[in-house]
Amino acid sequence: MIPDNPSRAGLSPASEAELGALIAERFATRQPLRIAGGGTRVETGPVPGEVLSTAAISGVVTYEPGEMTLIARAGTPLDQIEPMLAAEGQALAFEPADMRGVLGRNGTPTIGGVVAANASGPRRLLAGACRDHLLGVRFVDGQGRVLKNGGRVMKNVTGLDLGKLICGAHGSLGVLTEVALKTLPHLPDRCTLGFHGVTVEEAVAIFSTALATPFEVSGAAFRDGSAWLRVEGLGPQMDYRRDRLLGLLKPREAEVLDGAATVALWRDLRDLAHFAGTDAPLWRVLVKPSLAPATARALQALGGEVSLDWGGGLVWYCGPGSPQAVRQVAPHATLVRRGGLDGPAFPPEAPPVARLSAGLRQRFDPAGILNPGLMDR
Incomplete structure (x- = not known):
C-alpha cells in the first residue's frame, strides 16, 4: 500500500530533470517504481517497487485569472491552489473530492494526484470531468523521456491528446510533472432542493426530470432516503431556476437549503462523509x-x-x-x-480495451516499471 505521506520515505526527486534521470536508470535496470502523489485517492493494494513521490516537484508555475488558466507542478497541494483561485473568484469546476476522511489518511492531496486519478466531484454532471478541463501536461515516461502535450488553451491540443491518456491512468503510463488546467468563475449564489423519504427509484426519477430541463442543475445526489438537487448562479436567475424546478416537480414537497447549508451539504456528499x-x-x-x-x-x-x-x-x-x-x-x-479485501482494485477491461491498454503501456513504459500491475490489481 502506498503510504499516507510518501514524501517521508522512498524517492522524492526535486525536479523534472532529476525525475527523468531516476526513471531512466530504473528503466535500464528494470527496477519497478510505485508512483505516489499524496496517497489519498485509492487503496491500491500491494504494488512492487520503491515508492516514488512527486511531492517535491511543487509550486504554481503561472496563474492567469483573466485567461482562466492555471499551470502547476504535479506535487502542488490542493490546499495551496484552491484558496488562490478563490481569491480571484474562480475554482476548479470539476470539484475534486477530499478522500482523506473516508480513507482514514492524513496525506496531502496534490494537483498531480487529482489529474492522475481524473478525480471529479458532484459538479461533473454539469461542468464535466477533470480531463475535460485539462489543457496540457508534462510527464516523464517509463524510459525517462520528458514528454509534453497541449498548451494554455484548448485549440493548442492537436494530434494525439496525451493528456486524455494520462488523466485517469494512475501513473501507469507516465509520471506527471506539470499540468495546465482551465479554471472557471466561482458562482456566487447557490441553493439545494431536498426531497425526503424517497426510494432510489424515486430519486432517479427526480434526477431524470430535473436534468432534462435547461435549468442547469449542478448536483444531483441521493443519500439515506433523500434526493438532493443543487442550483448555482447569480441571485435572480438562480431564484428563477429554483422556482421553475419546484413547480415542475410538484406535487412533491421540497426542503430548500440556503447557501451556507448547501456548501456544507455538498462538501459532505462530495467527500463521502456518510x-x-x-x-x-x-x-x-x-x-x-x-x-x-x-x-x-x-x-x-x-x-x-x-x-x-x-x-x-x-x-x-x-x-x-x-x-x-x-x-x-x-x-x-x-x-x-479495501476493508481487508484482496484482489484487483480496478475492474477488468473488456478484451478489446485490454489490448489497447497493453499497447499503450508497451509504448510509454516498455519495461513495465511504473506502478506494475496496478490496473490489474
Whole structure:
C-alpha cells in the first residue's frame, strides 16, 4: 500500500530533470517504481517497487485569472491552489473530492494526484470531468523521456491528446510533472432542493426530470432516503431556476437549503462523509443512470448501504461482499477502500480495451516499471 505521506520515505526527486534521470536508470535496470502523489485517492493494494513521490516537484508555475488558466507542478497541494483561485473568484469546476476522511489518511492531496486519478466531484454532471478541463501536461515516461502535450488553451491540443491518456491512468503510463488546467468563475449564489423519504427509484426519477430541463442543475445526489438537487448562479436567475424546478416537480414537497447549508451539504456528499469512520469496503460503481436503481438494489442485497451521485451515474457501495460478488452485479466497480479485501482494485477491461491498454503501456513504459500491475490489481 502506498503510504499516507510518501514524501517521508522512498524517492522524492526535486525536479523534472532529476525525475527523468531516476526513471531512466530504473528503466535500464528494470527496477519497478510505485508512483505516489499524496496517497489519498485509492487503496491500491500491494504494488512492487520503491515508492516514488512527486511531492517535491511543487509550486504554481503561472496563474492567469483573466485567461482562466492555471499551470502547476504535479506535487502542488490542493490546499495551496484552491484558496488562490478563490481569491480571484474562480475554482476548479470539476470539484475534486477530499478522500482523506473516508480513507482514514492524513496525506496531502496534490494537483498531480487529482489529474492522475481524473478525480471529479458532484459538479461533473454539469461542468464535466477533470480531463475535460485539462489543457496540457508534462510527464516523464517509463524510459525517462520528458514528454509534453497541449498548451494554455484548448485549440493548442492537436494530434494525439496525451493528456486524455494520462488523466485517469494512475501513473501507469507516465509520471506527471506539470499540468495546465482551465479554471472557471466561482458562482456566487447557490441553493439545494431536498426531497425526503424517497426510494432510489424515486430519486432517479427526480434526477431524470430535473436534468432534462435547461435549468442547469449542478448536483444531483441521493443519500439515506433523500434526493438532493443543487442550483448555482447569480441571485435572480438562480431564484428563477429554483422556482421553475419546484413547480415542475410538484406535487412533491421540497426542503430548500440556503447557501451556507448547501456548501456544507455538498462538501459532505462530495467527500463521502456518510461512509467515513468505518473500515468496511467501499466501492465506486459507474453505471447508466437508468440502471442505477437495479444496481443499487442488487448491491444492497449484499448487506451494505448505497448512495448516488451524478444523477445516478455514480453509485457508491459500502459494505460486505467479495470482489466477485460485487462485480457480478456491478461490472464497472472500483475498490476504493479495501476493508481487508484482496484482489484487483480496478475492474477488468473488456478484451478489446485490454489490448489497447497493453499497447499503450508497451509504448510509454516498455519495461513495465511504473506502478506494475496496478490496473490489474
